Amino acid sequence: MNEITIIGLGAGDLDQLPFGIYKKLTKTKECFVRTIDHPVIRDLTIEGIKFTAFDKVYEKHDQFEEVYEEISEALLQEAVNRSVLYAVPGHPMVAEKTVQLLLEKGPARGIAIKLEGGQSFLDPLFQAVQIDPIEGFQLLDGTALSPDDLHIRQHMIIGQVYDAFSASNVKLTLMEKLPDDYEVYIVTAAGSSQEKVTKCALYELDRQMELSNLTSVYVPPVKEDALQYREFSKLRQIIAELRGPDGCPWDKKQTHQSLKKYLIEEAYELIDSIDAEDDEGMIGELGDVLLQVMLHAQIGEDEGMFTIDDVIEGITAKMVRRHPHVFGDIEVTGEEDVLVNWQKIKEEEKGSEKSVPQSILDGIEKSLPNLLRAEEYQKRAAKVGFDWDEVSEAWKKVKEEVQELEDEILNPNPDINRIKSELGDLFFAIVNISRYYDIQAEEAVYKANQKFHQRFTYIEERIQREDKKFSDYTLEELDSYWDEAKAKGL
Numbered sequence: 001m002n003e004i005t006i007i008g009l010g011a012g013d014l015d016q017l018p019f020g021i022y023k024k025l026t027k028t029k030e031c032f033v034r035t036i037d038h039p040v041i042r043d044l045t046i047e048g049i050k051f052t053a054f055d056k057v058y059e060k061h062d063q064f065e066e067v068y069e070e071i072s073e074a075l076l077q078e079a080v081n082r083s084v085l086y087a088v089p090g091h092p093m094v095a096e097k098t099v100q101l102l103l104e105k106g107p108a109r110g111i112a113i114k115l116e117g118g119q120s121f122l123d124p125l126f127q128a129v130q131i132d133p134i135e136g137f138q139l140l141d142g143t144a145l146s147p148d149d150l151h152i153r154q155h156m157i158i159g160q161v162y163d164a165f166s167a168s169n170v171k172l173t174l175m176e177k178l179p180d181d182y183e184v185y186i187v188t189a190a191g192s193s194q195e196k197v198t199k200c201a202l203y204e205l206d207r208q209m210e211l212s213n214l215t216s217v218y219v220p221p222v223k224e225d226a227l228q229y230r231e232f233s234k235l236r237q238i239i240a241e242l243r244g245p246d247g248c249p250w251d252k253k254q255t256h257q258s259l260k261k262y263l264i265e266e267a268y269e270l271i272d273s274i275d276a277e278d279d280e281g282m283i284g285e286l287g288d289v290l291l292q293v294m295l296h297a298q299i300g301e302d303e304g305m306f307t308i309d310d311v312i313e314g315i316t317a318k319m320v321r322r323h324p325h326v327f328g329d330i331e332v333t334g335e336e337d338v339l340v341n342w343q344k345i346k347e348e349e350k351g352s353e354k355s356v357p358q359s360i361l362d363g364i365e366k367s368l369p370n371l372l373r374a375e376e377y378q379k380r381a382a383k384v385g386f387d388w389d390e391v392s393e394a395w396k397k398v399k400e401e402v403q404e405l406e407d408e409i410l411n412p413n414p415d416i417n418r419i420k421s422e423l424g425d426l427f428f429a430i431v432n433i434s435r436y437y438d439i440q441a442e443e444a445v446y447k448a449n450q451k452f453h454q455r456f457t458y459i460e461e462r463i464q465r466e467d468k469k470f471s472d473y474t475l476e477e478l479d480s481y482w483d484e485a486k487a488k489g490l
Helices: 019-027 039-046 055-060 066-078 096-105 120-130 163-176 202-207 232-242 249-253 256-275 279-302 310-322 333-355 370-383 391-409 416-435 443-463 473-486
Strands: 003-008 031-033 052-053 084-088 112-115 137-141 154-161 181-189 196-201 215-219
Touching: 003 019, 003 096, 003 333, 031 232, 039 052, 055 196, 066 084, 066 096, 066 215, 096 112, 112 416, 120 181, 154 202, 163 215, 181 202, 196 202, 202 416, 232 279, 232 310, 256 443, 279 310, 370 416, 370 443, 391 416
Parallel strands: 003 084, 003 112, 031 052, 031 084, 137 154
Antiparallel strands: 154 215, 181 196, 181 215
């Protein structure tokens, strides 16, 4: 079986190269290298060692994945008829995608992959920026960096920052978590005689870099509390402290039951911001809704019942499970198919939870506002055919309920409980009408309340302007102000 032997050239000069690696290089006729740009290669070339580099492959492709793929394929082809020596900067198992590809592909093609060490760039880099990695650090790939990868309370070392394009991407990604003027360090050729450490503001990162395959970026951990406010972990920590022994008396006193009204209030305040198309308001109100979620989760954790991790896991699993057309192999042709699949999966989930027959109305929360609850009942009933075929039939029902309410009110001996019952029937029938026109009854009443508030406060403003009181006006005069407000579009 032919083989590819992979050696590491270390992070610095020739005097840091392990003696065993040096002997292997001096005995070889040819050595393949990912890049010729390394201090050791310059020194060894003078000693007469021949290197074949893949630098030209970088010029052929726009994506690094394609570069690494071509290099690994070229080496495997060479190894079909002979043994191959391949050298990479640093250590073969640190930040070397070509090595990972060779380890994956080689055995399947009957080619053994052998690793023979080398010094990674990490040790000299830790020394260059004077940090202790036991405090927690991340080694990240600058060619595939995502904001989700960044843990800003740890030391971050970003390698593979080869050129201005990758440096710019690193800068922009870091700026999603850090201030533009946050101080970072550019480390070049750590551990060699050409070692250079440059401190700069983050926004200058792609302007000052000496770009090469020996360049890394070091980002110190964030210590300032205010800079961590965008981190979910910080929010979780704050909520835990609020409910902790030295926390806030009000927060410590709250229960799931006591917080219910605040969740409803915050949800409606968010709706206000949505209707007003107020983006800044939505940020604040969404935060208030999230606060309620976090408080309930913290109460669950304090009681040993559940944590916010359980909440996140549950909703994440549900989204994956109920979207097989996105995360699985189910195909859909449109929104209707999505809704049908969603309901089918939901019913299967409930079927696995209970083995006894249940009502199709089960699962609708009794704590819903009653107009919403009425709508949900009607929608469930409609799915099994218990619904009017035409909206005209629903209108007949509304008129029937109006007549029954009027009859009860005009009864010489009206029964308040009967009136309440007939009013409820009328509201329920009107919800049916709104459902036919795809209008949420709760939202329609919400808008009516807003309209009343705007017009009534207009009347108040007119009265205050004239320095009078409500009692100074007749109903007809007040009604005229109402008409004015209506004419103004309020």
